Amino acid sequence: MTESFETGGPVWTKGQARIVRLSGLAGIIGGILLIVVAIVAWVMVTSQLRAEQITIPDDAMAFQGQIVDGPIDAFIQADIINHHALEMTDGKTYAQLDQDDPTRAVVMNASFLRASLFTSVISYGLAAFAAGAGVLFILFGWSMRTIVPPLPKQATA
Known part of the structure; x- marks a missing residue:
């Protein structure tokens, strides 16, 4: 017969309780790792942006004269690069320019710079998402471990 114990709520077998508590612990550990990885990614992207000066x-539109070192700064810089490129070409994009247009290479570089800056913006977003998911994992793991209290100690002979 399967040994069980009551928690003030449902009756759990020791195997069920062990699985739920281990799953909760895995959630807590996974959440902590997600938060740590998110912080590392955020710091790395920030340091790389700062290094570009x-x-x-x-x-x-904002933050004039400041060094790009965050997601909002990167977005604003990408926007002004696009504005400058469109000014140079009378509103034409790279694809709309003739192949022999002398400004085409400059507009292509502007497009590459914008893409790089948007990549950093997306990286910040993913880092924030990972940190948020990490917090949820910790909360769910803690909740699972709270629902099922520790297994009763076995008497030793």
Whole structure:
């Protein structure tokens, strides 16, 4: 017969209780790891952006004169690069320019820079998402371990 114990709520077999508590512990550990990885990713992207020493120009919508070192800064810098590129080409994008247009190479570089900056914005978003998921994992794991209290100690002979 399977040995069970009561928790004030449902009756759990020792095997069921052990699985739920181990799953909760795995959730807590996984959540902590997600948060740590998110912080590492955030710090790495920030340090790489700072190392580029990109200064937001005076005609940007915000943060003029500041070094790009975060998701909002990167988005604003990408926006002003696009604005400058469109000004150079009278509103034409890279694909709309003739192949022999002398500004095509500059607009192509602007497009590459924007893509790189948007990649950092997405990286920040994923890091924030991972940290948020990590917090949820910790909360769910803690809840699972709270629902099923520790197994009763076995008497030793």
